[in-house]
Amino acid sequence: MNTFFNSGSSGQSVHRYKPTKALLQFVLISSLFITGSCVTEFLPDIKEEKELLVVEGLISDQLLTYKINLSKSLPFGERSDAIPFTGCIVTISDNFGNLYSLTENKPGTYITDSTKFRGIIGRLYTLHISTNNPDNKISYESYPMEMKPVPPIDSLYYEKIVLKEDLDNFFGIDACQIYLDTHDPQNKCRYYRWDYSETWVLRLLFPVENMTCWVSDSSENINIKNTVAFEDVSIYRHPIIYISNFTDRLKKKYSLEVNQYSLNEIEYSYWEKMQKLTDQTGSLYDVIPSSIPGNIICLEKPDEKVLGFFSVSAVSSKRIFIQDKFKGIVDQYSHCPTDTIYGDYDPPELGISRWVISDIPYPAPRTRILTDDLNCADCTTRGTKTRPDFWIGE
Numbered sequence: 597m598n599t600f601f602n603s604g605s606s607g608q609s610v611h612r613y614k615p616t617k618a619l620l621q622f623v624l625i626s627s628l629f630i631t632g633s634c635v636t637e638f639l640p641d642i643k644e645e646k647e648l649l650v651v652e653g654l655i656s657d658q659l660l661t662y663k664i665n666l667s668k669s670l671p672f673g674e675r676s677d678a679i680p681f682t683g684c685i686v687t688i689s690d691n692f693g694n695l696y697s698l699t700e701n702k703p704g705t706y707i708t709d710s711t712k713f714r715g716i717i718g719r720l721y722t723l724h725i726s727t728n729n730p731d732n733k734i735s736y737e738s739y740p741m742e743m744k745p746v747p748p749i750d751s752l753y754y755e756k757i758v759l760k761e762d763l764d765n766f767f768g769i770d771a772c773q774i775y776l777d778t779h780d781p782q783n784k785c786r787y788y789r790w791d792y793s794e795t796w797v798l799r800l801l802f803p804v805e806n807m808t809c810w811v812s813d814s815s816e817n818i819n820i821k822n823t824v825a826f827e828d829v830s831i832y833r834h835p836i837i838y839i840s841n842f843t844d845r846l847k848k849k850y851s852l853e854v855n856q857y858s859l860n861e862i863e864y865s866y867w868e869k870m871q872k873l874t875d876q877t878g879s880l881y882d883v884i885p886s887s888i889p890g891n892i893i894c895l896e897k898p899d900e901k902v903l904g905f906f907s908v909s910a911v912s913s914k915r916i917f918i919q920d921k922f923k924g925i926v927d928q929y930s931h932c933p934t935d936t937i938y939g940d941y942d943p944p945e946l947g948i949s950r951w952v953i954s955d956i957p958y959p960a961p962r963t964r965i966l967t968d969d970l971n972c973a974d975c976t977t978r979g980t981k982t983r984p985d986f987w988i989g990e
Contacts, residue, residue: 649736650678651892651904653723655688655708656857656911657715657743662708664698666725669903680704683728688713691720691740715908717745723892723906735895739862741908746788746858747780749914752836759841760924769924772839772846774916776854779830786829787859789867789909790819792836795984797848798975801929802953802965809979810987818871822864841924849990850918857909862891866905917988932972937964 653664666681680703688696688708696713698706715721723738753775760769776790795812819836823829836854839845859867869888894900932953937943938961943950951973954965971977 647679648900649681649725649892649894649902649904651723651725651736651738651890651902651906653904654907654909655713655715655721655743656909657717658911659710659714661710662713663701664706664723664906666704666706685724685726685728687724689722689724690716715743715910717743717910719743721908725892734897736892736902737895738906739891739893741863741891741906742860743908743910744858744860745782745784746856746910746912747778747782747785748912749854749856750777750779752776752852752854752914752916754916754918756920756922762923767924769841770922771841772918772922774836774839774852775833776836776856776914777830777832777834778856780823781829783829785858786824787822787861787864788820788831789857789859789864790834790836790854791815791857792852792854794837794845794850794852795987796845796850797990798844798979799848800953800972800975802932802972804953804973806974806976806981809975809981810984811979812984818867818874820859820864820867820871841922842926844925844928846918846920846922847925848919851915851987852918853913853915853986856912856914857907858911859909863905863907863909866890915986919989929972932967932969933965934968935966937966938962 648669650667650669651664652667653662655662664686666684666686667678668681669678682700682703684700684706686698686700686706688698696708698708701707720740720742722740725736727734755773755775757771757773758768759771760766762768778788780786791814793812793814795810798809798811800807815837821831821834823831837852839850866888873888888903890902890905892902892904892906894902935943935950940962943966949970950966950968951970952964953967953973954963956963967973975981
């Protein structure tokens with residue numbers, strides 16, 4: 597097989613003992629060994645209950661199925677996943693006397709019926725949660741939340757950022773920044789939040805069966821802004837996402853859909869505190885999640901902490917497609933070819949998985965290129981071969 601790439605004693609006088617430098621070094625090294633062998637995790641006393649209800653959910657004016665996620669938080673310092681809060685009775689009411697029931701489609705996830713429920717701008721909505729236990733029934737309720745109108749996104753656009761110019765034998769490097777503009781001429785929406793979903797074409801460099809896929813991802817950061825302190829109700833060149841040359845998003849074709857949400861002051865304050873929390877470095881004195889108040893209370897125990905937020909927002913969306921030439925995009929598949937087999941014999945068993953990414957029968961001898969990375973041989977490890985309904989062109 598060929599590689600493809602190729603002291604004083606009893607007297608009255610007291611003598612002060614001065615340790616030598618060597619001894620000081622010995623003591624220091626010894627103390628490091630001792631402390632390193634018995635490290636105990638320090639958990640600060642934050643007086644946090646062992647289990648707190650965590651609520652995550654949003655409803656809007658779109659014709660969708662909405663979900664409310666309920667779970668129980670773990671003690672501070674635990675690293676395992678939260679525990680789903682199952683078997684609850686979950687409903688949503690409005691200020692017109694309507695009551696909508698949610699069903700639990702999987703542990704801890706309660707969903708609406710899209711044929712029966714859709715948020716209406718101007719109405720107040722309240723989330724109700726009740727444990728389905730006659731012996732220990734506990735009820736939770738959100739504050740009534742108004743669904744405020746949201747203006748449309750005026751424009752969604754990108755700018756190419758030149759990180760390095762072409763110079764002699766050095767190739768240029770480009771990045772991409774996507775912005776949006778919006779404004780509310782009626783001055784009814786002064787608090788905003790944005791999130792996004794992105795999709796791009798992944799085309800492997802080798803003629804394998806699963807060569808072309810669509811890869812999708814969604815935002816994880818908190819992106820908010822308000823116009824309260826400004827007379828101008830316009831938002832201009834608000835950054836949504838920065839795409840560097842270390843990803844293959846911009847290599848072929850890329851699409852971004854941005855959702856713009858209307859918030860009231862209470863919810864904006866919640867997201868602002870959460871944003872500060874996520875931006876911190878994790879030092880001992882950072883704000884802990886339980887100190888951020890949400891909008892849900894326990895009716896039987898008003899002093900009990902409840903984490904999370906029940907969001908009520910109108911939403912407007914806009915999509916952009918980018919198909920441009922960006923310089924210096926890092927090749928994430930340059931490592932793929934690992935071996936070359938000449939002839940028709942089968943490669944020997946080496947106890948590792950290998951895949952053929954190129955098979956050229958002519959001219960003789962037959963040449964096969966192998967890889968030990970499945971990502972190089974099958975694009976479905978990252979995406980799907982199903983073309984998205986919104987996709988335009990190739």
